[in-house]
Amino acid sequence: MGSGGKIVSADDPVKIRKLSTGVPGFDEILGGGLPEYSFNIIAGSPGGGKTTLAHQVMFANATPERPALYFTVLGEPPIKMLRYQQQFSFFDRTKLNTAVRFINLSEVVLEKDLDAVLTAIVKEVEAANPGIVVVDSFRTVVRKATGGTGEADLQAFVQRLALHLTSWQATTFLIGEYTEGEIRDNPVFTVADGLFWLSQQVERNSIVRKLQIMKLRGQASVPGLHTLRITADGIQTFPRTFGLTGRRKRTHEQRRLSSGITELDSMLGGGIPEGDSLLIAGPSGSGKSVFATQFIAEGLRLGESGIVAIFEERPEEYAGRAETLGMDFETPQQNGKLSILYLRPLDLSVDETMREIIDAVERTGAKRLVIDSLAGFELALAPGFREDFRESLYRMIGALTRTGVTIVSTVELVESFTELALSPYSISFLSDDIIRLRYVEIEGQLRKVLMVVKMRGGNHSKDIREYEITSNGLQIGERLKGYRGLITGVPERLTGGSSDDGEETTSTQDSKE
Missing domain, CATH: 3.40.50.300 (P-loop containing nucleotide triphosphate hydrolases)
Known part of the structure; x- marks a missing residue:
């Protein structure tokens, strides 16, 4: 023809x-x-x-x-x-x-x-x-x-x-x-x-x-x-389907990664399950980024490569803040063990972010990834992409966890003293594990408490524990006892029992999200 x-x-x-x-x-x-x-x-x-x-x-x-x-x-x-x-x-x-x-x-x-x-x-x-x-x-x-x-x-x-x-x-x-x-x-x-x-x-x-x-x-x-x-x-x-094909990389015996905070590892049942997506939620100043920094620093100490995707400050500022906590992020960047990605081009899309992060994971062999923060991520997006942010996060988290990397994402919440919110995006179902940080008012003082809300990989502590942010990072104290309604942020002291008598007097069942 x-x-x-x-x-x-x-x-x-x-x-x-x-x-x-x-x-x-x-x-x-x-x-x-x-x-x-x-x-x-x-x-x-x-x-x-x-x-x-x-x-x-x-x-x-x-x-x-x-x-x-x-x-x-x-x-x-x-x-x-x-x-x-x-x-x-x-x-x-x-x-x-x-x-x-x-x-x-x-x-x-x-x-x-x-x-x-x-x-x-x-x-x-x-x-x-x-x-x-x-x-x-x-x-x-x-x-x-x-x-x-x-x-x-x-x-x-x-x-x-x-x-x-x-x-x-x-x-x-x-x-x-x-x-x-x-x-x-x-x-x-x-x-x-x-x-x-x-x-x-x-x-x-x-x-x-x-x-x-x-x-x-x-x-x-x-x-x-x-x-x-x-x-x-x-x-x-x-492609919209990038990273969503193929099986999730998991070993038969899923090991636990240390968060860098011994007490928190105990609350998590031995650490964060490898390959999980962990969401750490809390208000401004509650220590979310400090926790994420300790998570990466612990991996570097153990010889594991890491990636930090940031949207709100430049890499040198992030590394400088880590240094104030006694953590060296400059040397690992120079020897290729740490990659700090500053993702703020004009008109950013979730798909581009996913591509750049996965390329960095493959390039460095990273085992740990921090996304700090989801709120900054959303603001960096072009307006049209913000409308589909929840759907896009679903695709991104799925694609990243298929690589076998363990993800820690931070999300800022506007603190409410009437409920225990977990995320402003209704995306808590995307996370395998959730840690909630919050402020509580006790006897005229604003104090910080944390709790493990969810773990898909097994049992976890139900304790509500007080913590402080020090020059060495998060320091977790003992479980708070003798109060009712801690998760509301405005607890009441229990009568008829002492907070020092060693008995389990704190009840989370009386408080609703």
Whole structure:
């Protein structure tokens, strides 16, 4: 089929091979890569990254034997396009005019009809035997053509173009600026094997880019909107399902990790179960970050690598605060045992955060991870991502625990003296273990108490114990006795019993969350 084409007959089908796009995360979204020899549309609004996506795929796959042909039509001239595209790290100057060739069709489109355009493209394809063909902007061809061409002629043109390019075993990308309302009954989209939609969302002061696979023949792609970011390396995509496949890494005999606080380890039944997600919740100044710092410091003391993801202060400030507690975080950073990630780019997304943390876990072999704090994390997100914060945390915690790392997250609560809140996000179900810190007023003094609220991995202490923050970190005292309603924050002294008589007089059953 086709003039000089190589396509096989229906009686001799070939297995569809996958083409790696060279775009981080994109192959996963596509379901394992792009079907080779497919006819695809890259569409969306201006500034979404359409041209950059096509260039990145092109430079990743073009060779002198199977070059890439990039047809430009009344858009940016090649010299202007290359001026900007060469700033990306994927750009390979040595491939120009050999593996990557630019051809300007503007004159043909302006002066002639669709048949002439098709003839010009086919002529270049037959001469070069390309592996990749890009037409940018195909929308311009369509607009010029529809001035004197009916819809049937346009559809016939698109079908003939697809047939020729597929018969020459070229993977094709037609780039165009479209609105979502133009998708219905558009002959270009009907013929296409794949339709990749790139968009920008402006919300208050933030801009968020998204990618959606609206159509892909022959394989199951990942549905939904995926975050997209353009960096100095080009486009990076963040699949919604990243990290959620595969089994959770757990050994048959789950070991316990020391928190760095002996008394707390006893309350936890021997320490934090390895691979768990622990949430430590409490009001401002209650010692959440101090606890997290001790957890990381204990791991470093035992030779375990650690990662701290922070959103509210810079790494040098975090390391300086650890030093005031007698903990050296500078040396472990220098020798690669500790990574402090300061995650505050503009328009941050949960998917990007997850990707960066998991990359750091794999790079360092970390066993311990601190996220400090969830409130700072939420504020760092672009407004649109805050709406889905709970769902995104579910995906992130699931992905991280599958790596086998033990997570300690801190969350700040506005203290209430009528209930024992655990999280402002209703995400306590995401955590395997929960430690609650709170203030209580006793005899005119504001004192701090902690309790282990939840442990999925086994039994734990039910004691409510007082603690203090010292120059060496959290110091946990004895169980408070002789009071009723400690978890309300306004306890009452029990009458008829002494808090010093050694009997178990504290009751948490009389207090409700």
